[in-house]
Amino acid sequence: MSCYIELNNVSFSYPRSYPRGKVAINNVTLHLRQNEFTALTGPNGGGKTTLAKLAAGILKPSSGKVLICGKDSAKMTLGEIGKKIGYLFQNPQQQLFALTVAEDIAFSLELNGHDKGEIARKVKNMLELFQLTHLQDSSPFNLSHGEKGRLALAGIFINHLDYFILDEPTTGLDVERKNILSDIVKRFSGHGIGMLVISHDEGFVAQHAKRTIEMVEGEIVYDSSKDLRP
Amino acid sequence: MTAAKTLDPRTKLIMVLCLSSLAVFIQDIYVLGGVLLASFVISVILKGDLFPAFKQVKRLLLLIVIIAVIQSLFAPAGKTIITIGTFPLLTTGGLIRGAEFILRMAVIVVSATIVATSSSRETVQGLVQWKIPYEIAFMVSVGIRFLPMLTEEIRNVMLAIQLRGVELDKIPFRKKLKIYSYILTPIVVGTVIRAQKLATAMETRAFRAYPRRTSYMTLKMALPDYAIISFSILVSASVVVVYYM
Numbered sequence: 001m002s003c004y005i006e007l008n009n010v011s012f013s014y015p016r017s018y019p020r021g022k023v024a025i026n027n028v029t030l031h032l033r034q035n036e037f038t039a040l041t042g043p044n045g046g047g048k049t050t051l052a053k054l055a056a057g058i059l060k061p062s063s064g065k066v067l068i069c070g071k072d073s074a075k076m077t078l079g080e081i082g083k084k085i086g087y088l089f090q091n092p093q094q095q096l097f098a099l100t101v102a103e104d105i106a107f108s109l110e111l112n113g114h115d116k117g118e119i120a121r122k123v124k125n126m127l128e129l130f131q132l133t134h135l136q137d138s139s140p141f142n143l144s145h146g147e148k149g150r151l152a153l154a155g156i157f158i159n160h161l162d163y164f165i166l167d168e169p170t171t172g173l174d175v176e177r178k179n180i181l182s183d184i185v186k187r188f189s190g191h192g193i194g195m196l197v198i199s200h201d202e203g204f205v206a207q208h209a210k211r212t213i214e215m216v217e218g219e220i221v222y223d224s225s226k227d228l229r230p
Numbered sequence: 231m232t233a234a235k236t237l238d239p240r241t242k243l244i245m246v247l248c249l250s251s252l253a254v255f256i257q258d259i260y261v262l263g264g265v266l267l268a269s270f271v272i273s274v275i276l277k278g279d280l281f282p283a284f285k286q287v288k289r290l291l292l293l294i295v296i297i298a299v300i301q302s303l304f305a306p307a308g309k310t311i312i313t314i315g316t317f318p319l320l321t322t323g324g325l326i327r328g329a330e331f332i333l334r335m336a337v338i339v340v341s342a343t344i345v346a347t348s349s350s351r352e353t354v355q356g357l358v359q360w361k362i363p364y365e366i367a368f369m370v371s372v373g374i375r376f377l378p379m380l381t382e383e384i385r386n387v388m389l390a391i392q393l394r395g396v397e398l399d400k401i402p403f404r405k406k407l408k409i410y411s412y413i414l415t416p417i418v419v420g421t422v423i424r425a426q427k428l429a430t431a432m433e434t435r436a437f438r439a440y441p442r443r444t445s446y447m448t449l450k451m452a453l454p455d456y457a458i459i460s461f462s463i464l465v466s467a468s469v470v471v472v473y474y475m
Contacts, residue, residue: 058389078389079397087393093420095390097412107412108394111405141419159395 005032010064026218034194039209047218057081088166092152096140126154145172239348239356241455246341248466253337262333269340278343298328
């Protein structure tokens with residue numbers, strides 16, 4: 001199994017942490033493999049989102065290294081990282097930009113110079129997959145929280161990437177939409193795509209996770225993959 | 231108790247008013263340097279957060295070059311440093327104007343760190359006790375709090391755009407204009423939504439329920455406040471009078 005993201009002895013403190021110098025992530029070493037669904041769980045304030053942002057290269061470690069496909073994330077631009085890893089923010093509103101739902105899904109493909117016909121086909125697929133077709137001409141900012149979440153997911157899944165990091169993807173989704181997300185996750189996992197999913201949804205985690213990691217106070221306190229090894 | 235805690239926010243506002251007025255009226259690079267030094271010393275004494283201020287001023291440094299070139303082109307003065315044909319592209323006068331602009335901006339940014347040593351609640355109370363209507367004083371404090379949030383939001387949007395696999399430095403110029411609209415749309419919409427939410431929250435907490443508002447916090451000026459206010463006004467007025475005479 002190929003190693004996709006490696007965190008080697010990574011520590012991180014926020015510049016304006018309280019109390020000053022409080023360590024958010026403390027000397028974490030973690031290898032996230034492609035073709036593996038990893039669930040990241042733990043109490044609030046345990047460092048899950050910080051760890052996910054470090055893994056995605058959004059935050060740079062105070063010490064240690066993060067390697068994405070063997071390349072130091074500190075030496076990669078966010079655009080480069082975005083071509084390898086899809087990241088869903090905890091607050092989906094943060095990643096919606098365009099004036100209409102359809103334009104928002106198409107936005108990255110358009111800017112990267114993809115063929116118009118191909119973009120239209122992919123957007124149509126995503127609209128159908130995430131049940132957003134009836135909203136395609138609406139403003140993303142007028143959608144409900146659940147709809148915004150689905151749109152943000154459609155926006156990152158349209159880029160065929162090898163790894164996705166999803167921060168609380170089931171928040172605000174009803175049972176039916178959660179089942180749709182489950183089907184999509186299964187389909188992607190079946191195609192060898194890796195995922196790191198932060199979730200408090202025990203049912204969702206139990207259904208999909210091949211590996212579960214629990215974080216408390218910036219440290220990994222449980223890793224099922226190590227637990228299962230002899 | 232530190233000077234930042236003991237001084238009345240109104241004293242700080244007067245000091246800042248004097249410093250920023252001097253920065254606007256004075257057009258001499260040495261006097262402007264002196265005004266910046268004075269702002270810096272006051273901010274250090276009051277334990278102002280100068281580090282972010284430095285970062286902001288650093289971002290403006292490129293403007294020195296732009297202003298210097300524009301001034302040199304349209305109002306050439308002093309010795310010519312660089313020429314294109316017969317046109318003076320850069321003159322010593324232009325460079326001085328550029329440096330003066332940065333000094334002015336630095337005075338304003340450093341002055342802001344002086345005001346920020348009081349909490350926004352104290353500043354609002356100071357304005358209210360100056361008989362400024364509470365609604366206006368509150369609006370000022372909300373405006374002050376919103377500005378850093380806007381900067382952070384722009385940063386977040388840029389980050390999210392790049393995380394969708396868009397390499398900003400490789401995008402052709404025509405498409406870059408489109409990116410600006412993608413940056414502005416969520417910022418404008420976000421600001422309107424936040425303002426609406428704030429208005430609702432204020433209504434639910436009975437903002438303006440009564441015509442007069444009482445306050446648990448009451449500010450009282452002490453002797454050092456009066457001394458500093460008198461000194462600031464006197465010195466500023468003297469500088470302006472001496473400079474213009």
